[in-house]
Amino acid sequence: MTASMESMYQQIILDHYKHPNHRGELEDFDAEVHHVNPTCGDEVTLRVQVRDGEIADLGWVGEGCSISQASTSVMSDLVVGAPIENALALQEKFVELMQSQGNNTLSEDEVEALEDAVAFEGVSKYPARVKCALLGWMAMKSAVAEAVGPASPATEEKS
Amino acid sequence: MTASMESMYQQIILDHYKHPNHRGELEDFDAEVHHVNPTCGDEVTLRVQVRDGEIADLGWVGEGCSISQASTSVMSDLVVGAPIENALALQEKFVELMQSQGNNTLSEDEVEALEDAVAFEGVSKYPARVKCALLGWMAMKSAVAEAVGPASPATEEKS
């Protein structure tokens, strides 16, 4: 394996792809979203449960390349149990990383907070694949917005 | 004047422009045509009189650049009194000369037959001006066709 091959397909990504976390359908949930990447056909269906301003649980099923599947798995690990605010802040940082075209300017702290998600940095050089890496993160953001949003007063009661 | 300036604006062209031949309205004619070069606004109205298979007379009026005016004058000199067949053959040779893009392959005899019209050879290098040089010749061809054509049985009687 060449050095860049490693950078792109770090063991982390392949591991998550082969053994994804939080994969499965959540029974008890506040919102469900279905996101598709039309250019490559990757898709994910994601459910979240929100309690006391935290993402209490999250489950997803999907089809797609290793990048989209592994990224969704990594994202799940990072946000389950996290305050919504932190999850969305992480999401923003991840989007930034993906749009960096290989020249990220994140601080060390930010890099640390992204944990395994930093493995996807190499993807940012490939515009066609950035969307794959973002698929799960975008779905999470939509689902959380739906679960807590003003459009969903039901959620208000629960919090 | 540079050599090429001379080749393009030979004295012949300027002379014909300043003193055009056969300019004027023919009273007794078999056909009249009006041709316009829409790209530069040059125009010519041309009348012919056909007798015994010959262009007995021709007259024209027009507006335009020296090339279109001089070319029409030169053409008139060449075809008045000529058998229609010869006039049309000359017209074809002139079109050929104009489409030669500066590399004409006419024989010496053909060149000789074109007389003053050979002065326009330099024009063939300028696509935008070829139409100017052809204006009068095209008008002559149309007018003759109209005068003798099957569409005009009146002409039949006259011949």
Added chain:
Amino acid sequence: MIDVEVIRKDFPILTREVHGVPLVYLDSANSAQKPQVVIDAEAELYAQHYSNVARAVHTLGSEATHAYENARDTVARFINAPRRDEVIFTKNISEALNLLAYSLSNAATFPGAEKFVVGPGDNIVVTEMEHHSNLVPWQLLAQRTGAEFRFIPIDDEGRLVDAAIDERIDENTKVVSFVYQSNALGTINPVARLVARARQVGALSIIDAAQAAPHLPLDVQALGADFLAFTGHKVYGPTGIGVLWGRYELLAELPPFLGGGEMIETVSMQGTTYAAPPHRFEAGTPPIAQAPALAAAIDYLSAIGMENVREHEATITAYALDRLATVPGLRIIGPNTPLDRGATISFTMQGIHPHDIAQLLDEQGIAVRAGHHCARPVCVRYGIPATTRASFGIYTTPAEVDALIAGLLKVQEMFG
């Protein structure tokens, strides 16, 4: 046979390394690389003979016009067009196909163009294997006019269902537009059969030759269709230029598409009359520098000889099909024998997404494409999200096919 090693020297990019390994470019169906003569033709025009064309009466204008119009002659010879003024320059083949679709809908309000009108009750037929550029323009035309949009389905091998040709193309068909060689499957379609059926019902026939032009000799007189189009960047030419060829009698009556400079005869505020073809369809400043560069590409191909190109690519394709058959879990999408197919091979591999395959091949220096190749209905037809596609050209060597096979095996190992 052609000498690939000699040819490769003409393409500067082929000496490049990618991720520290020599480039193996197997994505020519997406876009072909450029020989130095093409790059030079464009640069030389700018450095020595540039000016706007047609409108100028000065020397540079006449030189640039000459170069531009010479390119039209070159294209006419390349496709054996009976007349040079049947060759229209567009920006790419997508524009060429849209030009036709818009000219047809413009017929509804254009005096004298009644015979081209398409409307409710009429239908437009394409195939299930079209590139989006020969599919969406016709869907949009149907939407604008109320005509029906239809397609001829494909079978499991990636060939048109023959029986459907006579059925889908019927008395109400106004347009039959189809791809000569499929960019997604490699299939070469029965052009004569489709053109004959179109003619039988009085429909216009249009050939998308984007993938045929780089690979086989084209002869519009022998093909017999009404229109044919191709795109410069796939025939080793520059981007920014495409070609539409059409029968002169049809072009002469077709309403204009884009309005602007140079496509007019005379303009007034009360109304405008239009120039004769091809200028009627070339509004605005054309691809002045790209036309001679396209001509250089065509001259380059012609010097090799299109029959030699076809032969070379047939050999490579047969070799690649044989070798790919040895890769476990690999499935060819499209014809898996060399018969009636071109040098473009799509496939899937058990359990590995095409995007992962392509990316991991790239890490080994091998450029292939992954996705639906702008022909999503093909993927839908075979129930797959995407394919990986390797496509070959005049510079492709058997060693590059070997590199592809080795690369695929390595990918399987990583995902194993």
Added chain:
Amino acid sequence: MIDVEVIRKDFPILTREVHGVPLVYLDSANSAQKPQVVIDAEAELYAQHYSNVARAVHTLGSEATHAYENARDTVARFINAPRRDEVIFTKNISEALNLLAYSLSNAATFPGAEKFVVGPGDNIVVTEMEHHSNLVPWQLLAQRTGAEFRFIPIDDEGRLVDAAIDERIDENTKVVSFVYQSNALGTINPVARLVARARQVGALSIIDAAQAAPHLPLDVQALGADFLAFTGHKVYGPTGIGVLWGRYELLAELPPFLGGGEMIETVSMQGTTYAAPPHRFEAGTPPIAQAPALAAAIDYLSAIGMENVREHEATITAYALDRLATVPGLRIIGPNTPLDRGATISFTMQGIHPHDIAQLLDEQGIAVRAGHHCARPVCVRYGIPATTRASFGIYTTPAEVDALIAGLLKVQEMFG
């Protein structure tokens, strides 16, 4: 001030001779010459980083995409666009203007685009000094939709008749499209006034900045119009590329124009959904190599500074107007003072046809244009068949103006 002699060294063609004399290129309004950096940018992309864009997942694809999308950023900065995705690449400005005209007529059959529909009772307003590329598309739109085509007349000095602005643009006006700087007259129009009036009546405003972009700083936010377009080859960039800028909210709702690869979101035989701007309007393979070359041209201009460009050209123009006034029988068509006019001067000379003038100047190495400059209504307005036009750019020197004057006097002598 800028150092013209230094600039001239960047343009290889300026060392050329024509008819044995050094070239004096005074036809930049027709098309500008190219600095070496522009020629090199295109050549380098082909030789080192070429591949199709967007669709590829390999390294060359990512490099080419990067270069292409970077060019979009460069253009966005050049015109101070608030968002990069408001910048659409077309083949030239003619396509950009037609794109708008067709998107508007497509609104009639495009669900959700009702607000853009144009039809009987509505009107479309241009000016009497439009280039055919900003005139014919609107005539054709009127023809397709039944809307009325109107124009704002010009006065004897080549300026818009101010009173007509409020009169012609009325409550039924849907589109006001006008030239910023006239290519035939040199006039710079009152943009703010026209945009304000269009906004007042709820019409879309469109600026043809083909002749403004090379000469003065452009700021779409300050100009306030809804759309603005320009063309690559006039800003010292390559042929084969143009730019349409539009407000994002409008682009987001505008129906597509050309259908094909890369402008879609998802395609099926039953129907298609479209990508977000700018991709929705960029069907097919874009001008991949031309985009970085255009960016190189813009970077080149920006390094000089557009304020410096304007200042240099104002000086040359004032000088040329002074000198031309000394030529007997010469009449300026358009403003004959430097106020609100650009570096493009049209004129006639008593008794000598413009074609003859241009040809005889060419024989002296001086390239000017003669004709109606694709703005025939202007010639009709002044009752002349054509004009001779000298136009200046960043590389024009006072000595070249002197050569023009001497050349004109020589022409008069020949015809005397």
